Amino acid sequence: MADNSLFQSDLTEYVGTAAGHTIGMVIANVDSLVRELLHISEEYASLGILTSRTGAAAQAYAVDEAAKATNVELLIFELPRDTEGYSGHGNLIVFGARDVSDARRAVEIALAEIDKKAEYIYINEVGHMEMHATANAGPVLHQIFNAPLRKAFGFICAGPAGIGLVAADVAMKSAPVDIVWYGTPSINLSMTNEIIIGITGDYGAVRKAVDTAYERASELIEVFGKKPESILYFTR
Amino acid sequence: MADNSLFQSDLTEYVGTAAGHTIGMVIANVDSLVRELLHISEEYASLGILTSRTGAAAQAYAVDEAAKATNVELLIFELPRDTEGYSGHGNLIVFGARDVSDARRAVEIALAEIDKKAEYIYINEVGHMEMHATANAGPVLHQIFNAPLRKAFGFICAGPAGIGLVAADVAMKSAPVDIVWYGTPSINLSMTNEIIIGITGDYGAVRKAVDTAYERASELIEVFGKKPESILYFTR
């Protein structure tokens, strides 16, 4: 983020950046033809936009926190094949707000949260993983990943895909949790080289399953090189 | 392009290279089983082939010029997820010709045009964009992007995808143009991390909209690093 107020004043849409090569922006009054194209309800004059080259769930969990704290609705969540050389997703997230101050506030909260959640995206020379858990899923995690509202929700993702499968298997054996969403390269995902499960249950069980998956996926990815490190330190 | 006639004489298919890691080739008489596989009409003995790791619209506009100047028909236009580490497309373009001299001439024109149009593909450390305009859309832009024939046609593309959305919005507000084609990662595109609009209108209006989108997308991509530069200087 360029700390240059002159520069920022020229870019009314720009809000800031976060880890995963994420940029946050707002549109105060969306153009009517663009609105029509994207099937955006007239209820929302303003859009909040978050878009990243790296990460899917970190941004989803972050936007979920933003949606809990503000008056916005998730309109678009798309997962391009990206991760800048790794085998996962980037993202495009658009939410609607009645005015630009709501949109901007939601983007600001989400950017700050992404810088926390991106700690749980890890890479080494070859593999990557995302491992997240919340005690309290909000409307965005519900909408995207079928997470039960106000229940614990965990996200287990690793690539190459077979490592994600082993991580999912050990996670499920480690604690009494249920699977509410999943993806393989060609099912629910965008031809990424990953397997993902979304799990629910008591928070303690979800936490245990996610931590178990983290340990196993980390060890397996490490056969290709270094112990996987958080992306937080090198894609901001 | 290797300027080595001995080498070229051994490779009857090879015509040349252009920016975006593009290669141009011809097949004088396509094999009958390959013809059947690709549903190529018997009308065309010869194929002209252009294929690139980086770029979609630059090559489309270039092939449009080639099709205006020669007697060929576009048969295949596919957009793989590529761009060599960036979040856009590469391309596969095949056109049919009655004889190999027509096919070769069209490929030669297209390669020369790609070296001009690729000036308008820009990248920096993280983002990319393509911004094109023509006063006079030909049969290829009509066929691929629904551009009205012999009218002005502009192409606005930026990634990560959210930047493309802001660029599209400011472009539409800057001039009286209409949207005739669009793409998001999972709509009309190949899971690329981009948003694209194809626009029409008076040439002055299309030019204004494309230039406005260029300025805004360039400023937004620049928050991730350098001012975006044309790929012309490093993917030939």
Next chain:
Amino acid sequence: MADNSLFQSDLTEYVGTAAGHTIGMVIANVDSLVRELLHISEEYASLGILTSRTGAAAQAYAVDEAAKATNVELLIFELPRDTEGYSGHGNLIVFGARDVSDARRAVEIALAEIDKKAEYIYINEVGHMEMHATANAGPVLHQIFNAPLRKAFGFICAGPAGIGLVAADVAMKSAPVDIVWYGTPSINLSMTNEIIIGITGDYGAVRKAVDTAYERASELIEVFGKKPESILYFTR
């Protein structure tokens, strides 16, 4: 592959690594919810898993050899868009076995075979290709690529996609072979920048066609840089 038995003893799933950034693993008794998710028959308690960032056919041919020599059945074969910066596929391969020793044995055979077959995946600065032939297709090549059982089967793949088209054309003209499978970026493939054909016929004819395709694709890819080299020497 880390030659550290202490390390391996902690990771009951880990079997080994091979070229193409491939890892081989087993699950002795797959979790019942994961089984249900992936529609795995109760017949199979154990899973063998192979997953790679680079390569499609090398791994398919290798797993075909493993399936011929052991008592396993291919359950999942998915081709994510990957190849670590190149324009092809990675893979996810899961097979079922009645017990873990069968699963492990099949994974061990497959890993050893991948280190042989990956010799026929080649890259240079821009392009890539895979060129394989067997005299005797087994159940895996039959299931994935429609190869006639116990007949010769050849695989011709090159990218950028247009080079694959020329390679396919010269191959078909060089010997009396038939096409039993094919892919373009958006047909049968995962938005990769490739064209692929799978061919059958007498082994001599299949060998001739594959060798001809290799020569032509290699020369065409070389216009972008060095003569393409086997990945065997740098993605293990």
